[in-house]
Amino acid sequence: MNELGKNSVAMLTIDEGSEGQRIDNYLLKLLKGVPKSHIYRILRKGEVRANKKRVDATYRLVLGDIVRVPPVQTARREPVNVQPVTAKLSHCTIFEDNALLVINKPSGMAVHGGSGISRGVIEQLRLERPELKFLELAHRLDRETSGVLLLAKKRSALVKLHEAMREGGRTSEGGMDKFYFALVKGNWPDERRHVKLPLFKYLTAEGERRVSVREDGQASHTIFSLKQKWDGFTLLEAELKTGRTHQIRVHLSHLGFPIAGDDKYGDFPWNKELQRRGLKRMFLHAHKAVIRHPATGETLTLVAPLPPELERFLHSLEKPENAQTI
The missing domain is CATH 3.10.290.10 (RNA-binding S4 domain)
Incomplete structure (x- = not known):
């Protein structure tokens, strides 16, 4: 089943x-x-x-x-990958009122079940919060990505949030601003760079979703800002102007700056070295979202602190004398 x-x-x-x-x-x-x-x-x-x-x-x-x-029957019995939940997700709450629930999603947990995963964030929260009659994801994060994840507790709020995401502009223009931290391989040269590369979605022979830069792809736009440098590493802040699948990961990989620990678009031998040095996950974290509240219209700034394992890895990096926090 x-x-x-x-x-x-x-x-x-x-x-x-x-x-x-x-x-x-x-x-x-x-x-x-x-x-x-x-x-x-x-x-x-x-x-x-x-x-x-x-x-x-x-x-x-x-x-x-x-x-x-509808309820369905599988052709054969298959083992289901039940994701362990080490702590209640409700303990990861960043913000909550009668319209919104915002959490700091852990890395390694899918946002919803399916494809061999019995329980994702939405299923877990519905188990933890049975009193909520309506609870839906407003957007998604990749399984490996941690950080700010918005859920709607009212259908009217869900509709408003989807409208804001489709708008694509700044919060002041009715859109939504989303910011990520990414640690990449190499020496990023610019303090600030607009990257506009079209992204094409396709399925591999194994049925896995992948994205590549292609002229006939969907328009996409990311703004990268330099935050800090170490020998062989750069910490960037990525601001999403569009919300395409794997957008940040593919833009950075295409430019020759793969994200540390990225198992789809990264530098795989380098990832193995990073694992030996203590980085066991992808270093991509949705650290901030700025939205207009779907009911009141007030501006909300929602911040998810960098997870301890990512903080520890940054502290482990040897910092050259001329390294500066931007």
Whole structure:
């Protein structure tokens, strides 16, 4: 039995990572082990719905879609990767009121279940907070990325947050500002650089999602600011002006400055060396988001402190005499 949709209907909110995918491909990846013929059967019978409406296999998902997935049976029994939760996620809360819940997501935890993962952030929080009648992810972070993650406690708040993300401008213009810390290989030369490289999404032969810089890709824009340098390392702050899948990781890799510990786009021999030196994860952390509150309109600055393991690694780096904090 596939853990997702095992005994009851699942309602999934489409985030930036799934936006634009055909719904049949989305389900094939989500429900691994479910026969292909069964997935197309539940689509034909109208058991899968988007925003309460029947859709066919060619429907392309839109950011914010609510997809209904019925209970399904896998073709074979498969082990399910149950992610250990070392501490309650509610203890990671940065901000909460009657419309929003904002947490500092740990690295190594997916934002939602599926593809062999029984429980992600959203499922765990629903278990911890059964009194919340509505709780949905407003956006996503990669499994390996830690930091600020917004969830909506009201549908009206979810709609407003999605509108802000689509707006793409600064908070003052109705958009949302998101900032990340990334430790990269090499000597970054500029104090501030605008990077505008089109990104193309594709699936590998194994069915894994990947992104590359390609002329026919989606427009994307990241602003990188230099924060600190060490011998062979640079700490950057990345400001997202668009929210494409793996945007920061691919932009930096393409420019020749891979993120430390990136297991998809990084320098793999270097990553092994970093593991021996104590860095066991990717050094990418969503440290700040600035938004307009979806109910009150006030400006909120949401900050997630750098995790202890990343702080420890920075302290371990030998700092040359001329290194400066910018």
